[in-house]
Amino acid sequence: MQSPARILVADDDADIILALELLLQQAGYQVLTASTPAQVLQFAAIKPDLVLLDMNFCSDTTSGHDGLQLLPALKQLELSVILMTAWASIDLAVQAMQQGADYFLQKPWHNSTLLQLIADRLELRRLRQRQWQQQQLAQQERSAWVAHSEVMQRLEKQLSRIAGSDANVLILGESGVGKSALAARIHQLSARHSGAFVSVNMAAIPQQLFEAELFGHEKGAFTDAKHKRTGRFALADGGTLFLDEIGCLPAELQPKLLRVLETGWFEPVGASKSQRSDARIISATNSELSSDQFRSDLLFRLNTLVIEIPPLRARPQDIPALVQQLLPALCRKHHRPQLQLSPSAWQQLQDYAWPGNVRELQHVLERAVVLAEQTELHSSDLALQPSPPQPPSDQATPLAPMGLPPFDLQWHQQQLINAALQAAEGQQAEAARLLGISRFALARRLEKS
Structure with missing residues (x-):
């Protein structure tokens, strides 16, 4: 279930804050409130989905200076901002829109109009x-x-x-x-x-x-x-x-x-x-x-x-380029130093049949990157151990690679899926039949692998 949108209401008038808080909560939104510019910036750091910002935080001013001064900081955080003021003028509205405000709203507002405006801005934000x-x-x-x-x-x-x-x-x-x-x-x-x-x-x-x-x-x-x-x-x-x-x-x-x-x-x-x-x-x-x-x-x-x-097995000449593309990205993803493959590892990648194709190649490299103890990956780090579709009952279940629990369900499931795909020559419907599951269920498992 999607969490409710968070809206920051920023105004120095307690009555306005209360009215907006009740209105927005009844509409299903999560509401944050701020009554000073410092509080606005504090809440803005947590990236609310929308900001309703009053332009004046001092009761003796109608210049709109406070809101205009806050606006650049909010837009730098890529926040959607609706400016509100009881002292509207064309010049002030033009200035606000030029500085990045999404909309300029004059007080007092109509509840239905405000709610529709908020819904439109949130939908536009989701679309972007x-x-x-x-x-x-x-x-x-x-x-x-x-x-x-x-x-x-x-x-x-x-x-x-x-x-x-x-x-x-x-x-x-x-x-x-x-x-x-x-x-x-x-x-x-x-x-x-x-x-x-x-x-x-x-x-x-x-x-x-x-x-x-x-x-x-x-x-x-x-x-x-x-x-x-x-x-x-x-x-x-x-x-x-x-x-x-x-x-x-x-x-x-x-x-x-x-x-x-x-x-x-x-x-x-x-x-x-x-x-x-x-x-x-x-x-x-x-x-x-x-x-x-x-x-x-x-x-x-x-x-x-x-x-x-x-399939990848029909184009082994593409494997080096795929590895050179995938390996640095995986190292960055898992905050590991840049790794190299040994000659034996390269040979094993070329010789393997790759029933799971490019997705399996990425999975094998990612596992090796996570578990690597040295800056050079060897064939043992790749742990390519294709299993027959149905191993004889008198043989023990193959153990997971070093570093994984011996009964790692995800690893063993992936091995069975790979073996079934290999036995079915890549036909997913036949592989699903061998595994005793629906093709839809197999597709879901492959997507998660």
Whole structure:
């Protein structure tokens, strides 16, 4: 459940503070109060979601100097600020907006108008934060693209032709092979590269939230919908929407997705008006979409162009570049000195079959970085121990690598998943059958690994 937004109310009038505190608390917000400029700066350091700032903290002044003096410090913290004053003038309003105020509000206010203004500013803030997160994700995905091997060079040439169109693309490939990086690469090469690249993992969304996640929802549309939310189609307008694990889309939502692909129109949950999204759709799956679970007419819309990304074992020439990219980032993440790989470690990385592909490579390197005792990683640090899908009952369960508990559940689970994927030649549906779990459950475990 999403925590309530925190609003800082800053005013030297105790009655105004009390009135705003009661109003905002009844609307479901968490309220902080400050009556002096020093308190404003103190609370601003904890980054509230919005600041309602009075422009005068001295009863004998109407200049607005106090608020204007505080405003630069608040904007430096990237806070949304609504300025309030009982002594409004056009010059003062212009000056406040020029210095970065989000809105200029004159006292006395109308409660409904103020609440709607706050909701709009908070929604805009959430939208900007999500766009920033998506931009960061897109940047990470673009940096993860490696195409040094011959097979990937052929794929790169194919991308240069595909990216020039707005046709929908379906990416095929094993789990962890880099389908999201490929989608980001297509976006980067396309005419939409200046627009948003919005990614959503269909396997990670609870079934009851699929529609709201894709199309958004209005305030009060369902329980806990306390604020309006913008969906992924709206966020991707003018850019690219990447639907990973498209096979996990529930059957009852497939007609709505088909409609938006055909017309561009959709309705947020609880809305009475339709919205339009001009988003290019790139989807991905690691197993065949069966006709009994997935509409054939929707599939025809998704697979205008089909690209298959080869598994990592088919392009070992890419492993050095991937390692050189991943290893420094992992060292920084875990505050470790820069590590190098010994010749034996490099050889083991080249010889291993990588049933979990690039995701498994990252997992192996991250574990080695965390447990490393020296600045050079050896083959023993990588702990690559592929297990058969079903070990004979008379053999003991293999122990986890040194440094992990012998009954480390996560490690053993990952080994079984890797072995099942290897036995199933990367087909996730078959691997799930071998493990005795649903494909959806396997997709969730792979996402967490």
